Amino acid sequence: MSYIHRNHAGELMVSDISVSALAEEFGTPLYVYSGDGFVAHYRAFCAALSALDVAVHYAVKANSSMGVLGLLARHGAGADIVSGGEMKKCLAAGIPAGRIIYSGVGKSDTEIRQALTAGIGQINAESAAEIRHISAIAAEMGIIAPVALRVNVNVDPGSHAKISTGQRSTKFGIPVADGEAASLYRQMADDPAIRPTGLAVHIGSQLTNLAPFEKAYLELLELADSLRSEGYDVPVLDLGGGLGIDYQGKSLPDFAAYGALVTRIFSNRGYRLGFEPGRSIAADNGLLLTRTHYIKQGEDKRFIIVDGAMNDLIRPTLYEAYHRIEPVTDKGVPCGMADIVGPVCETGDYLGQGRDMPDIGEGDLLAVFSAGAYGAVMMSTYNTRPEAAEVMIYEGKTHLLRRRRTVEELIKAEENPFG
Ligand SMILES: Cc1ncc(COP(=O)(O)O)c(C=O)c1O
Known part of the structure; x- marks a missing residue:
């Protein structure tokens, strides 16, 4: 409604x-x-995935007003952030650090240190260089950093070019192609300063067709299964955000169809799933x-x-x-x-x-x-x-x-x- x-x-x-x-x-x-609307959309998103083991991290970039964050915190939402500033806002709004996921290609050393100090739930790393920095900072702090690899599955989300992130030509994620992501995951598992928590994917925003999600998720699953078959622990798959809305106002975001797709692909596969919806909750x-x-x-x-x-x-x-x-x-x-x-x-x-x-x-x-x-x-x-x-x-x-x-x-x- x-x-x-x-x-x-x-x-x-x-x-x-x-x-x-x-x-x-x-x-x-x-x-x-409408705060009631925010809560209703958040709940509808969660309900559509209720058959699975999921954690929903609201993508703060969509609307980071303190009142919005505070309201969603009160209703149990975690957060997906892309800057140290967003992290501070989330913590101030009452979202526990352990329920915050840190995405983005350009985290500074200061931001990484602040995130690790706060006890962030997971850093989604986007390059070998970033992993090197996280590892060095965690080692210096004498802690083990929880890190997932954001992978690039080279899938066109069929959205506007400026909000498409899934193709190889973009700055986002570590390519699955040529074994690059798999090799970095193995390297993270050998690093005493890093605890690999899994894999993440986000191919873009305002997707109005479910087919690109399916393509990306199947790629991600194949990589996760193959790492597991080698004996690596891959507890979490973070499936990103991206579900579009109808700007013409004729229909609501189709949480049910999206939930059915995710359930079909991931049920009984033994992964905890993470989500980062922004637009579909807020717009x-x-x-x-x-x-x-x-x-x-x-x-x-x-x-x-x-x-x-x-x-x-x-x-x-x-x-x-x-x-x-x-x-x-x-x-x-x-x-x-x-x-x-x-x-x-x-x-x-x-x-x-x-x-x-x-x-x-x-x-x-x-x-x-x-x-x-x-x-x-x-x-x-x-x-x-x-x-x-x-x-x-x-x-x-x-x-x-x-x-x-x-x-x-x-x-x-x-x-x-x-x-
Ligand atoms: C890493 C990441 N997660 C989640 C989102 C949220 O996407 P959306 O607002 O389309 O749900 C974005 C936005 O593009 C993003 O970059």
Whole structure:
């Protein structure tokens, strides 16, 4: 079920709370999340895999607001992180270190040391050089580092090039081809400073077809089985994230079909499984609210100029991503094509292009749907625009997760040696 819905009068609501009222109270642009929705999606993901021995690590990069992390921590989620900063946020939000998995190709020595000091559950290593660094740091600390190998299975996920990670041409993972991953796993097993915990794979994000998952998982399983047949311990297979959502808003992420695929491949194979879902938990549970400044008639279309911009939601211009955009209150039937654009001085500053929109006027509120993942986390202050505020509705209450900073606060964070 979706907690973001329209009431009988056609007014957009999150649970029982009108988003117009939230815009009045907190101003715009404003991210609004359904905390109940986050919990429901997390639970649905877990339920789809309940026949297996699994640990679910929410991919923090999708939405790392402290309130989101705190809520998911309260419901038992682990975390998949890609930086020391994300680790500190997770620990502060109450996610135990042992339930945190550390992914990413470029961990610094400081980050590795901090992760090992915290007692991180697992580091997913992505290169021979990284393993060398982890080993040296663990040896110096007199501890044994839990390390999984993230492998590259050379599978095209069929997603946008900028969020595809499964092919050999990308920087991610250690190739399975030519025995490279197997040989590094054996090397890790011989290293007294490393405890190999298994193998990991993540071929990309926003996968809307299950076939690439199946191909990648079968490759991973073959490698794991072959290492086991040589006598190596391979306790965990981390299957990554990547399950896509329907940005058109017509259907929910198909957790059941994904769960059935994973169950078919891995049941009774004797592996503990890890998952790193981000988008499928977060995206549909967030809206970006934006208010219309002006309408400008262009040569062949209207420009609806709003107060939300590419610094608030960069996905449309970065990935050519489509987000559904609708008026918050009913404005009648569409009356012609429009681009929904922000105030930032870039032609690429748009939230939507070529949309058949109703008669929107100055001051009207628009909602950008499916903005709960890879939205607020990518905000910047480009054009000296303070980041949007973030609020969450959970169990009927409104919680401010991020206060909008003032321009004065932005100025204060900088130094002017010439002033
Ligand atoms: C290593 C890793 N795990 C998990 C994820 C989360 O992916 P998604 O948000 O598509 O579920 C990502 C994002 O690309 C990732 O790089």
